[in-house]
Amino acid sequence: MIELEALQDYFAGHMGSDVRVTRFRRTFPGISRETFLVWTEEKGAEGGYVFRTDALGGPICPVPLEYEYRIIKGLHATAVPVAEPLWFDAAPAIAEGRPVMVRRMVDGSNDIPGLYDEGAEAAARRQRVALEHAEKLATLHSLDLDATGFSDFVDIPASAAECARADYDRWMRIFREVRTDPFPLVTEAAFWLEEHLPTSAPRISLCKGNNGMGEEIWKDDRIVALSDWELAFAGDPAQDWALSQGMLTLGDAETTLGHYEDVAGFAIDRSSLDFYRVWEVWKAVPTLNNGLRPFLSGKNPRAPRLNLGFGRVKLFEQLLGMMIGKPMDEAAHIVAEWRKSPYRPENAAN
Amino acid sequence: MMPTTEQMLAAVQLALREHVVPKIDDQWAQSALRSVDVILNHLQARTPVEGPMLHEDTAELVELLQSARTRLGHADADLDGFLAEAPALLGGYARVDALQALNHRGRERVDALLLLCRARRGEAAAEAVHADLRAYLLRHADRESGFFFPTYVGRPV
DSSP: OOOHHHHHHHHHHHHOTTEEEEEEEEOSOOSSEEEEEEEEEETTEEEEEEEEEEOTTOOSSSSOHHHHHHHHHHHHTSSSOOOOEEEEESSOGGGTTOOEEEEEOOSOBSOOTTTTOSSHHHHHHHHHHHHHHHHHHHHHHTOOTTTTTGGGTSOOOSSGGGHHHHHHHHHHHHHHHHOSSOOHHHHHHHHHHHTTOOOOOSOOEEEOSSOSTTTEEEETTEEEEEOOOTTOEEEOHHHHHHTOTTHHHHSOHHHHHHHHHHHHSSOOOHHHHHHHHHHHHHHHHHHHHGGGHHHHHTSSOOHHHHIIIIIIHHHHHHHHHHHTTSOHHHHHHHHHHHTTSSOOGGGTTO | OOOOHHHHHHHHHHHIIIIIGGGOOOHHHHHHHHHHHHHHHHHHHHTTTHHHHHHHHHHHHHHHHHHHHHHHTOOOHHHHHHHHHHHHHHHSOOOHHHHHHHHHHHHHHHHHHHHHHHHTTTOHHHHHHHHHHHHHHHHHHHHHHHHHTTTTOSOOO
8 A cells, every 4th residue: 555655755766755655546447557647846846746656466468567657758759749757666655566667757647538428529529539540550660660769679670560379479478488378268269360460561560558538638639748668569559459448439430440551651461450359358368367366376466457357358368268260250240249248448447 | 845956046146136235336336346246247157057067068069079189190198087087987977177177188189189289280080170179179268168158247346
């Protein structure tokens, strides 16, 4: 449990004794990692910071916090909007040895009130929001990975044609390392997917991983910071669109993708997009199942870990069972129908 | 007559829904109650049928793995151990946790055989065993489907 006094000492230790922490609150939901908004008083002015640490027993996503920090740090020097990264601590006492990163708070929200209102005006607004997101993704996907330094620490596929293969190999390795059950159906689904790996990509891009509604910081219908970079990777930009959390259903999907392609200057292969929609369901299994390990060891015996790391994983296993062996476009259609289930990511922040 | 486990879990759920959920405004507390509600749904679906399901599934695993070992000519000490120990457990009254552990071991062997069949693609025996393994996997998913679907459809936290 983080306390005000400990935060005061921690921030003063990094920023000097004239900083006073006035209040803080934990953001919701934050099951993988714990994020706190911290407000300070500094020379008569108010400051705002975001303090982020691993949950007890480790994050759900099997990626170190330092990786996310380095991604944000690298992006801050580019045209991609991110919160200013301030420091990373590998194992500070305040978090009982868990890693911590601190960013400057951005004025905005991950929620867009009224976005799902009825009527033509709201529909037009949703399309504008989708186009705004498309432009930011295009900026991200156009970065030069060598010039920006990402190729120094991000796994880079050997060629654009190898993007899907590289992601497949990486996540198969993670799956076999972290799984808490044999999951033979998931292994079988991986072999089926391997037969359909895309063999081309427009370029090797820095991809965000989870993106879209609930993942970014908005103000006045503009993205002021792309947030949550723990699943960032180098690969086919089509893969980011497969994880765009409701963005392609916010307006007209082809209008949104067409605008992205105009800004980015390259095209998204729709059959690759189909593949990645199914592949992301598969990837959710090791990603979420990793979060069950601290539950089983007793380090984090909390119900959300159980529901995400076990129940949700088994649900995805069921979904893979429904798709296995089917043509990829048919499987992608099953995923699309599934996404219409009562849970919509864009409702998570409500 | 004793109330069943399902009835007792349902009573806990009803108490929470009627008297606790309407009074909670805090989003973390609401989230915790949603998680508890989902777990109670899962347990009501799983508790009455898990034992028989595991027994049926593991009995099928024994036949499947025995046949696969013969057809592939595959030597595997873990597979041999599973096949030697499973009949005794399945022949008597077994606790659910013992059945879970045995079933887990059997499915580990299925996973290992999937890798083997993958490595021996093109061989008739490996293709036939692979088809049987996949058919089993879909039956296994179907057997436990009610534990997870639609229970875990919905807001995850």
